[in-house]
Amino acid sequence: MASELHFTKGQGTGNDFVLFSDPEGVVDLSPAQIAAICDRHFGVGADGVIRAVRSANLDAGAAALAEDEGAEWFMDYHNADGSVSEMCGNGIRVYARYLIENGLAELAPGETLSIGTRAGVRDVQLNKLGFQVDMGRWKLDGGEPLVRAKNLQVARPGLGINVGNPHVVVALADDDELDSADLAYIPHLEPAPVDGANVEFVVPAEPLVRDAVGHIRMRVHERGSGETLSCGTGAVAAALATRYWAGTGAPNHWNVTVPGGVVGVRMFPAEDGEHVALSGPAELVYEGELALA
Template sequence: MKLRFTKMQGAGNDFVVLDATRAPLELSPAQFRFIADRRFGIGADQILIVGPSPAEGIDFRYRIVNADGSEVEQCGNGARCFARFVKDAGLTDKLRIRVQTLSGVIEPELHSDGRVTVDMGPPVLDLARVPFHPDGLSAPRQVGSAELWSLPVADRLIEAAVVSMGNPHAVLPITQFGVEDVDQAPVAQFGPLIEHHPAFPRRVNVGFLQIVSRGTVRLRVFERGTGETLACGTGACGAVVAGIRLGWLDERVDVETRGGQLTIEWRGPGHSVFLTGPAVTVFEGEIDIPAQGA
C-alpha cells in the first residue's frame, strides 16, 4: 500500500502528517508503528491524521497516534503542525481554524512570522477527569494553590503536580532529585516508572521542570507511548499551569526544550492556556507500508 505523507516538526517534536480529507484512512496499530519507526519507516514521535469537518462550525478533525500505535487525545506541537499543513496544502485559506480532537475543539492561529498559537482550552484540574486516582496515597503537600502528591516509585517518594491539558501530565520539580540542571534529571530512569504508575489509569506524560526565573523554565518530557521527545506542547502547558498554581511563575512563560522555545500564557482558573511556537515542514514523500496486521 502506497501512502503519501508530509514530515513536519515543531520545536523538534516530529510528526508524519497524513491527509484523509478526501477519503477515509484506516491503518492498524502495527502499520502506525511501522510509519513511526526511525529505521524501517519514516520516523516520528506521533502520526497526525487530517480529516474533514465533522460538524457545522468546525473546519477539520484530526487524530493523533503515538509511535507505539496508541491513539491519544491531544498534542500541542502537533496542533501547530496540523494548522501549518492544512494552510500550506491549500485545504483552507483561514489563518484561524477550529479543529475537533478527541479531547474537544481547539483553535490554532497562524502568524506571519511562521509561528502558530493554539488556544488549548482551560486546564483540567479535577483529579477524576485527569484521570488520577490517589487512593492509598498520603495527603498531598499544599504549595500555593496547588498540591504536590507523593508517588511511591522505586523505593522512594516522588513529588508531582497533576494536571490535564486534554491528556494527563505529572509535573516533577527537578530539585527533589538533587540536581539544579534539567540536563541532569533522571528522565530515563523515572519517566517510564511514573508513566505506568497505578494512580494514572490511562498512563501519564511526565515532565521534569527546572525553574530558571518567574518567566523562564527548562523542561524535559517523557511522553506516554513514545518516550522522551525533544519538545511536548501539552507538557509545556501543563508544566506552566502547575508552576503558576504553585506560585513559582508569572502568567507568561518561555519554556526552553531540547528542540526549541515555546511560549505559554495562562491567566488563571477559568481561562484558556495559549501555546505559541514554530511549525515547520521538513519534507514530503511516498512510502510502501505493509498490509494490515503485518
Template sequence: MTSLDFTKGHGTQNDFVLLDDSDGTLPVKLSDDVVRFLADRRAGLGADGVIRVVRSIEVEEGRRVLESEPGATWFMDYRNADGSIAQMCGNGVRVFAAYLEQLGLVTFVPGVRVPIGTRAGLRTIEKIGEWFRVGMGEYSFPAPAEQVALGADSSVAIRGLSGIGGSDARPALSVDMGNPHTVVALASLEDLAGIDFTAPPAVEPVPPHGTNVEAVVPGPQIIDDRGHLTGHVTMRVHERGVGETRSCGTGACAAALAVRHWMTLAGVGAGVDDGRDAGASSVPDAWLVDVPGGTVKVEVEGRNVYLSGPAVLVAAGQVELP
C-alpha cells in the same frame, strides 16, 4: 505493496508523519501496525506520532465538536508512535495547522482564529508571524482539592534521580490538558541532565490511562519587551506510548501550570490557586518553556491556556507499506 503519500514535520523537534485524508481516499486503514511502521526510526520513516487530516464529520469525536462549532471542518486524528490513540498534542496541532495551510485547506488571516476538532474537543489556531498560537482549552488539576492545595497528589520515581527523605520517589502534581500529565520539580539543571528517561518513570498511584511525565526546573523570571512579567521553565518529558521526546506541547503547558501553582502556594502572590481560579496577579501568566528541541510560549488567561511555537514541514514523498 501499497504506496502512501506522506509529509514529515516537527514542532520544536517533536516530529510527526502527516497523512492527507481530506477527501476520504487514504488507501489504508490507520491501524496500529501501520502507525508503528511509519513511526519506526529504523524500518519506517521515524516519528513521535502520526497525524491524519480528516473531515470532522467523518469521526465520532469530530461530529461532537461540530455540534458546538460548525466551522470546525477539519479534525486532527493523532496516534502515538506505538499506535495508541491520543486525545491531543500541542506540538502536533501546530504542525497540523502548517499542513492544512500547505494543502490549501485553510488560509490563516491575521487576528482570526481557525477552529479544528481533536479528541480533546475544540481547539483554535491563529498564525502570528512564523509561529502558530493554539487555544488549548481549559486546564484542570484533577486531584481532590486538599491534595491540590498541598501541591502534590502523586509520586514519581525516575531512574538516575534520587528521592527525598530516603524514598526513591518525589512528590508530583497531576495536570489535565485534555490528556494526562504528571509534573515533578527538580532542583537544578544538572539533576535534569542526569535523569534517565530510557525507562518509563514509576508513577503512584498508577494513572488509569497512563500519563506523560514532565521533569522541570524553574528558572528566573524576566520582563519581556512589553513590560510583562514572564516565567521560565526548563523541562524534559517522557510521553506515554512514545518514550522521551524532544518536546511536548501539552507537557509544556502542564509544566508552566504546575510551577505557577507551586509559586502561588509558596506565597509568591497572595492567595492560593486551588484549581478553580487563575492564581495571584503577581504570579506570571506568560511562560517561556525550554525543551531539548527549542522554546515555546505558554499563556494563561483565566482557565484557558494558549501555546505558541514554530511548526516546520521538512519533507514529502511516498512510502511503500509492507
C-alpha cells in the same frame, strides 16, 4: 486501502510527525502500521502520525462539529506506538501549517482556524512565533503521585494537570538532576493513572521571573512515544504547575525551554473560565511515498 501513502514530515521544536491527507476517512491504518511508520530505524521516524480527515467523515468528529460547526478538519492523532491520543500541542500547530500549505484551509492574520480533536475544538491563530493555539480550559487533577525515574535517587511528588490529556509534573532541584534523568525508561507512578500520563520534569530558571515572564526548563516522557524533544501540552502543564507552586503573584506568561527549542505559554480569562494558549514554530520538512505493509 491504498498500498502507498503520500506523507509529509513535519516538526515543532523537534517534536516530529508524519502527516497525510485522507479527507474522506477511508485510510484506516492499524496500530502496527503506525508503529512501523514511526520506527526511527526501519520506518520514517516520528513521535506520532497525524491524519488530516474532515470531521464529518469520522465518528470522533461529530462532537467537534456539534461544538463548532466551523471545525471542518479533525486532527486524528496517534502516538508512536499506535495508540490514540486526545491532543498534541506541537502537533496541532504542525497540522495547521500542513492544512494551509496544502490548500485545505486558509488562515489570514487576525483570523482563527478551528480544528477538531478528541479533547475538543482548538482554535489556531498566526503569531510572531509561528502559531498560537488556544488549548481551552485546564484542570488541576491534583494529588501527589510519587514519581520514580531512572538515575533520580529518590521518588518525587508530582502534580496532576489535565489540558485535554493527562500530565504529571515533577519539580527537580537543578539542571544536573534534570540532565541525569534517563527518560528512555518509563517513569514509574504511584498510584498509576488508569489511562497513563505524560510526565514532565521541570527546573525553574534563576531568577524564575524576568521582565514579567516566567522561565523554566523541561524534559518529558510522553505516554506512548517515550522521551521527545518537545511536548506542547507538556509545556503547558509544566507552566501551569510551576505557577501553582510559585503562588500569588506568579506571572501568566511563561517561556518553556525544551531540548528542541522554546515555546510560549499564556494563561488568560475567558467566558467559561481560565484558558491557556501555546505558541511556537511549526515546519514542514519533506514529502515522500511510503509502501504500506
